[in-house]
Amino acid sequence: MLKPPERGFFVGYFKKVPADIRRLMLVFIATFIGTFAAAAFVLALDTDSPGSGSFAGPPPEGEITGTIDLLPYPVLRVAASPGSPARAIMLAGTGKFGVSDRAEKLKGKSVVVGGFFVKRGDLEMLLVGGKMKAEDEQPADLPVPQAPEDLGRWRLTGEICDGKCAAGAMRPGTGLAHKACANLCISGGVPPVFVSTAPVEGRSFFLMASADGGPMPAWLLNKTAIPVVLEGRVERRDDLLVFKVDGQAKDGGT
Amino acid sequence: MSVSYQPVIWNRTKIIYDAVLIVAIVAYVLIFLKLGPMLSPAMAETNPPILRMRAFGSLALILLTVVLAIGPLARLDVRFMPLLYNRRHFGVMTAIVAATHAWYVLAWYFAFSPTPQLLALFTSNTSFAQVSGFPFELFGVFALTILAVLAATSHDFWLSFLSPAIWKAIHMSVYAAYAAVVLHVALGALADGRNAALGVFLFASLGTLCALHLIAGRRERAADKAGSPEVDRTGWIDIGDVSEIAENRAIIGAAPGGERIAVFRSKGKLSAISNVCSHQNGPVGEGKVVLGLVTCPWHGYQYRLEDGCSPPPFKERIRKYRVALSGTRVLVDPEPLPLGTRLEPLAIPEDTLAAPAAPSGG
Ligand code: FES
Numbered sequence: 001m002l003k004p005p006e007r008g009f010f011v012g013y014f015k016k017v018p019a020d021i022r023r024l025m026l027v028f029i030a031t032f033i034g035t036f037a038a039a040a041f042v043l044a045l046d047t048d049s050p051g052s053g054s055f056a057g058p059p060p061e062g063e064i065t066g067t068i069d070l071l072p073y074p075v076l077r078v079a080a081s082p083g084s085p086a087r088a089i090m091l092a093g094t095g096k097f098g099v100s101d102r103a104e105k106l107k108g109k110s111v112v113v114g115g116f117f118v119k120r121g122d123l124e125m126l127l128v129g130g131k132m133k134a135e136d137e138q139p140a141d142l143p144v145p146q147a148p149e150d151l152g153r154w155r156l157t158g159e160i161c162d163g164k165c166a167a168g169a170m171r172p173g174t175g176l177a178h179k180a181c182a183n184l185c186i187s188g189g190v191p192p193v194f195v196s197t198a199p200v201e202g203r204s205f206f207l208m209a210s211a212d213g214g215p216m217p218a219w220l221l222n223k224t225a226i227p228v229v230l231e232g233r234v235e236r237r238d239d240l241l242v243f244k245v246d247g248q249a250k251d252g253g254t
Numbered sequence: 255m256s257v258s259y260q261p262v263i264w265n266r267t268k269i270i271y272d273a274v275l276i277v278a279i280v281a282y283v284l285i286f287l288k289l290g291p292m293l294s295p296a297m298a299e300t301n302p303p304i305l306r307m308r309a310f311g312s313l314a315l316i317l318l319t320v321v322l323a324i325g326p327l328a329r330l331d332v333r334f335m336p337l338l339y340n341r342r343h344f345g346v347m348t349a350i351v352a353a354t355h356a357w358y359v360l361a362w363y364f365a366f367s368p369t370p371q372l373l374a375l376f377t378s379n380t381s382f383a384q385v386s387g388f389p390f391e392l393f394g395v396f397a398l399t400i401l402a403v404l405a406a407t408s409h410d411f412w413l414s415f416l417s418p419a420i421w422k423a424i425h426m427s428v429y430a431a432y433a434a435v436v437l438h439v440a441l442g443a444l445a446d447g448r449n450a451a452l453g454v455f456l457f458a459s460l461g462t463l464c465a466l467h468l469i470a471g472r473r474e475r476a477a478d479k480a481g482s483p484e485v486d487r488t489g490w491i492d493i494g495d496v497s498e499i500a501e502n503r504a505i506i507g508a509a510p511g512g513e514r515i516a517v518f519r520s521k522g523k524l525s526a527i528s529n530v531c532s533h534q535n536g537p538v539g540e541g542k543v544v545l546g547l548v549t550c551p552w553h554g555y556q557y558r559l560e561d562g563c564s565p566p567p568f569k570e571r572i573r574k575y576r577v578a579l580s581g582t583r584v585l586v587d588p589e590p591l592p593l594g595t596r597l598e599p600l601a602i603p604e605d606t607l608a609a610p611a612a613p614s615g616g
Binding site: 007008009010011012013014015020021024025028029032033036037039040041042043044045046047048049050094095096097170171172175176177178179180181183184185187188221222223224225226 | 265266267268271274277278279281282283284285286287289290293294295296297299300301304305308309312313316320332333334335336337339340362363364365366367368369374375378379380381383384386387389390391441442443445446448449450451452455541542544549550551552553554
């Protein structure tokens with residue numbers, strides 16, 4: 001009677017590998033490495049575009065002069081000049097820091113600020129570099145920015161982001177994986193921004209504020225980075241819209 | 255088996271094993287991080303630290319999936335057993351890759367902030383009451399902690415220091431780590447709905463792992479439940495026919511309590527010993543007699559046929575059982591002998607021996 005070939009027996013410290021085990025292991029090794037390579041391809045190419053936000057360089061003039069609104073977050077009000085309308089520019093610092101402390105000391109003064117813009121569509125933020133100080137020669141009378149214009153009560157659907165990352169300082173700078181980072185930015189004083197799914201007066205980005213115009217209330221940190229429906233008044237300061245949230249819509253959002 | 259503990263004992267198999275692992279890891283990382291951005295504009299626009307987090311995170315998930323598949327694969331087809339031999343290096347490598355992922359996350363999402371990194375990790379998101387937006391990072395922290403403990407205690411020193419039973423119990427927590435990883439990925443990368451391929455992979459791997467474990471588990475349970483029949487109320491059990499046992503191999507029976515017993519045939523003699531290896535409960539009976547010693551198929555611990563003891567200087571011992579022949583039927587007394595008891599193997603009578611040994615192919 002012919003004896004069938006013996007099934008191989010192999011333990012790692014043996015010198016010889018039986019032919020059948022060697023064959024299976026060679027196939028396994030090739031499959032193993034091939035699968036890893038293929039998985040890397042597929043999972044890497046699964047990456048979504050982070051969107052259009054990006055660093056947009058320093059202001060064309062090098063520095064910008066204006067006055068500072070402290071609430072809800074530091075905003076530089078730049079007076080209109082021939083050929084360019086008045087602007088309200090949100091300010092943030094380096095890293096996940098805001099500039100409230102520095103801005104506080106500059107209240108009621110004419111201020112020069114240098115830095116870099118981050119920009120995504122009509123969302124724009126100036127990241128203050130080294131320079132943010134009172135002008136050496138203060139003008140006799142400060143330009144008085146236009147009073148905020150009330151645009152009424154709105155119910156908006158969208159996502160609360162930190163304005164800096166959403167504008168392109170981080171790519172991607174929105175979404176759930178970024179939520180903790182967004183919360184850190186907002187707690188650190190970076191202006192939070194509401195990205196609305198539908199525009200108001202042609203704008204989809206709003207600086208977040210509390211109902212009384214102060215910083216965003218802390219309970220909204222639980223609502224960042226997820227679709228949410230919020231209610232409140234919208235006001236315009238020059239070219240910036242501020243969303244003064246007074247509550248979450250009862251019948252919508254998460 | 256070792257009497258003194260060296261950091262790592264190397265041999266050719268381990269070197270090849272680790273080399274293959276490293277080649278696969280390096281290939282994955284290079285393709286993901288170098289080739290990816292060349293092929294995909296979306297990747298080129300994404301911050302490199304975020305790409306690194308994704309590369310190492312997804313790689314850790316894949317490694318963990320494979321390492322968990324090795325156990326049931328080896329139960330279903332013994333030819334996969336060589337993958338078990340160095341599985342701990344696989345586990346350590348998985349822990350390192352996962353830690354690299356965590357390090358990139360900490361150094362990016364949780365850095366540059368007024369709050370210290372580790373404090374930020376635990377305090378920046380407190381949305382515990384909601385699924386969408388839940389601090390999924392914490393599941394990752396939990397899984398990484400387990401992987402780190404397992405990696406740190408993977409050495410045989412800890413096995414003997416903690417006792418095999420406790421060591422094995424601790425290392426079972428790798429399943430808790432896997433569950434946490436699934437939640438970490440599902441509530442993080444998947445909840446955004448932007449990672450279709452990752453989602454498909456996660457659920458396919460989860461399904462495959464469950465299926466492999468269920469099939470392997472059902473087989474084991476069926477074998478245990480079937481038990482070996484008792485012979486005429488003598489208390490002895492009938493394990494099988496002597497002709498089923500190939501030379502230097504064993505057949506395995508199950509005592510009424512579920513304890514498995516292996517009966518080896520070597521040089522015309524039969525010996526019954528426990529099927530449970532004292533190293534990590536490996537199936538001794540699926541091993542082979544090599545140079546006169548029963549050799550466990552998982553890591554090669556060896557035991558003498560006559561007393562179940564490892565040859566000096568090693569000190570491992572497994573139980574011996576009485577064995578008898580009734581015609582060609584192999585009978586075993588399921589009552590074990592005290593550890594270390596010497597019992598000469600039972601010679602198979604000439605006329606029974608004339609029956610051809612079973613082919614050992616399979
Ligand atoms: S279980 Fe490791 S050698 Fe038996």
